[in-house]
Amino acid sequence: MIHLKSEEDLVQYRKVGKIAAEILTRCIPEVRAGVSTFEIAKLVEKWIVEDYDAIPSSIGQYDFKFALNSSVNNVICHGVPSKDEILKDGDIINLDVTVKKFGFIADTSRMYLVGNCSEEAINLCKVTQECLYKGIEQVRVGNTLGDVGFHIHRHATRNNYSIVKEFCGHGIGKKMHEEPQVLHYGKKRKGLKLKPGMTFTIEPMVNQGAAAIKEMSDGWTIVTKDGKLSAQYEHTLALTEKGVEILTLRDEEKTNYQK
Template sequence: MIDLKSEEDLVLYRETGKIAGEILTRLIPEVKPGVSTYDIAKLAEKWIREDYDAIPSSIGQYDFQFALNSSINHVVCHGVPSRDEILKEGDIVNLDVTVKKHGFIADTSRMYLVGECSEEAQKLCHVTRECLIKGIEQVKAGNTLGDIGFHVHRHATRNNYTIVKEYCGHGIGRNMHEDPQVLHYGKKRKGLKLEKGMVFTIEPMVNEGSSQIEHLDDDWTVVTVDRKLSAQWEHTIVVTDTGYEILTLRDEEKDLVK
């Protein structure tokens, strides 16, 4: 059953989403060579708790211990921060943060370029963000989940990239994972029809090489089988009367607002 959010819910939810987005923006100058992903995660936790009086909701979920996931280079998702994981020049890293406040959870991620990155890495990050935008543009009442997935997948493949199919976006609200599942591939006009009040994430994972993935022994980290680069961007979206609203929109990306 899908939990449609009311206008009263959204008044509160917007504040939660704003916090999550601000955390990612504030981390931009902190993501640099020589910094550990452990220190980045601890800084995000401190800000969430102390500056926003909010909850880093990933802590304690399935025994996870950090305020964010850090996924570097060929790590597709769910990378675990570590004191030993030190960022270096040329890395690309996805930081994925969840925040809970007023009873609602917001989930968002962005890519960061560490110093000077290769043209190939920059292009992958850019196209993956475009895939997210293509999906968001399909969000309006009456469209389907298949419309979202179709446009995300088509843009990735047109740029000779692959989409990870094992992971998807998801409904979100008072719980981290709610219905529906939001696949990043599909067919136009197929699947669940979107309704006003639906809140869900779109979070395409795009690989430079093969779409095949594997799990490391920590039972968290997901990597590309061929160890080629992977990138991901994510937002929490609500279906509105006129289309969509990005609850986790950051000041740095006002171009996403029509």
């Protein structure tokens, strides 16, 4: 069942999305060589709880213990922060943050470049963010989830990258995972029709090499099977009669993103 949100709901939801966006922006100077992913996670937890009086909603979900997932280099998603994982020059990392307040959850992620990254790594991150935007551009009343997935997948493959198909975006609201599932591939005009009141994430995972994945022995962390780089960007979206609204839009994006 899809839980449509009212305008009253969105008044509160926008506030939660703004918090999540600000958290990712505040992380920018903290993501640097010599810092552990554990340190970053504990700092984010402190910000969410103390500065925003909110809940880091990933803590406790599936027994997860941290306020974010930190996925470095060939980690596709679900990277677990660790004191032993020290960032180094040339790394790329995705930080995936969820924040709960006013009864609603906002979910968003961003790539960070550590020091001097290769042109290949920089381009992968750039194209992945473009894939997210290509999907967002298709979020309008009357379009389908197939339209969203088609344009994401086409942009990735046109740039000689692959899309991970085992993981997808999802409806979101008072629960982290609601209906519908939002695939990052599909066919035009196929699938669920989009309607006002829907809130969901788009979060394409784009691989430098093959799309094949591998689950690590912890039963949680997902990496590329060929060991090549992977990148991801994510936003929480709301669809209204006026069009798509990016609830987790960061200030850094406002001059670049075009609906």
